[in-house]
Amino acid sequence: MTRRLAALLLAAALCGAARAQDATPGPVPDPVYVPGTVGEFTRSDFRRFDDPALGYSYRFTDAAGGRWIDLYVYPVPDAIRGENHGRRVEILVALARSDIRKAVAEGIYLSQSDLGLEGFEVKEQVIAKSRHRLATAHGELYSVIYLTETADRAVKVRVSAPETAATAVSEGFEDEAMALLLFVMDALGGR
Numbered sequence: 001m002t003r004r005l006a007a008l009l010l011a012a013a014l015c016g017a018a019r020a021q022d023a024t025p026g027p028v029p030d031p032v033y034v035p036g037t038v039g040e041f042t043r044s045d046f047r048r049f050d051d052p053a054l055g056y057s058y059r060f061t062d063a064a065g066g067r068w069i070d071l072y073v074y075p076v077p078d079a080i081r082g083e084n085h086g087r088r089v090e091i092l093v094a095l096a097r098s099d100i101r102k103a104v105a106e107g108i109y110l111s112q113s114d115l116g117l118e119g120f121e122v123k124e125q126v127i128a129k130s131r132h133r134l135a136t137a138h139g140e141l142y143s144v145i146y147l148t149e150t151a152d153r154a155v156k157v158r159v160s161a162p163e164t165a166a167t168a169v170s171e172g173f174e175d176e177a178m179a180l181l182l183f184v185m186d187a188l189g190g191r
Contacts, residue, residue: 031056032073032187039176041069053077055153060180067161069177071184076152086126088149093117093128096145096156100132110135125150125185139163144174146181151189157181 036043041060048056055074062068080091097117103109115131127148134141140163147156159177 031058032184034058034071034180034184034187038069038180041067041176049074067159069180070158070160071180072154072156072158073184073188074154074156076149076154081152085149089119089126089128089147092149092154092156093130093145093147096147097130100134110137122182123185127181133163144177146177148181148185150185153188155181155184155188157184 031046031048034043038060040062042063043058044061045059046056047059053075055072057073058071060069060071076088076092080088083091097114100109100112104112112135113133115133117128117130119126119128121127125148127146130145130147132143132145134143141160142163143158143160145156145158147154149155157177157180159174
C-alpha cells in the first residue's frame with residue numbers, strides 16, 4: 001500500500017461514516033456521506049436517478065477538470081440477491097461491462113477497447129477492477145471501474161481521464177478511487 005493510499009484511507013476514516021443530512025428518503029437508503037475532497041478531487045455533483053434501480057451518484061473532478069471520479073450506489077438486483085457475495089460481484093461487473101457495450105451500440109461511445117479485468121479481495125470483500133479505452137466524439141477516454149457489493153447495494157467507482165492524459169492516470173489516481181470505494185463500503189456497513 002502506498003503512503004498516499006494510506007493517508008487517504010486515514011483521512012476517510014477520520015471523516016466518519018455519517019449519513020448526508022440533506023438527503024431525502026428514497027428507494028435506496030439515504031445517500032451515504034462522502035467527503036468533499038478525495039486527494040486532488042473535489043465533489044462537484046450529486047444525482048438521484050429517477051429509476052430506483054439506478055440509485056444515486058456523486059461526481060468528483062480535479063482542479064483542471066480533465067479527470068473525474070464517479071461514484072454510483074444502487075440496489076443489487078433482486079434476481080441475484082440469493083447468490084453469494086463473490087458471484088454477485090461477478091454478475092454486477094458483467095452487467096457493467098455489458099452497459100459499456102450497449103453505450104457503444106447506442107452511439108454514446110464510438111468504440112471501446114477492453115483493457116482487462118481482475119479481481120481481488122479487501123476486508124473480506126471481493127472487488128472487481130475493469131479497464132477500458134473509450135472513443136467519444138471529443139476524443140479517447142481511459143476509464144477504470146472498481147465494483148463491489150455490500151449490504152445489498154452495489155458500489156461502483158469509475159475513474160476517467162482523456163487518453164492524452166492517460167499517463168497522468170497514475171497509480172495515485174487509482175489509489176484515490178480505491179480509497180473512496182473503501183470509505184463507502186465502510187459507511188454502508190461493510191460485510
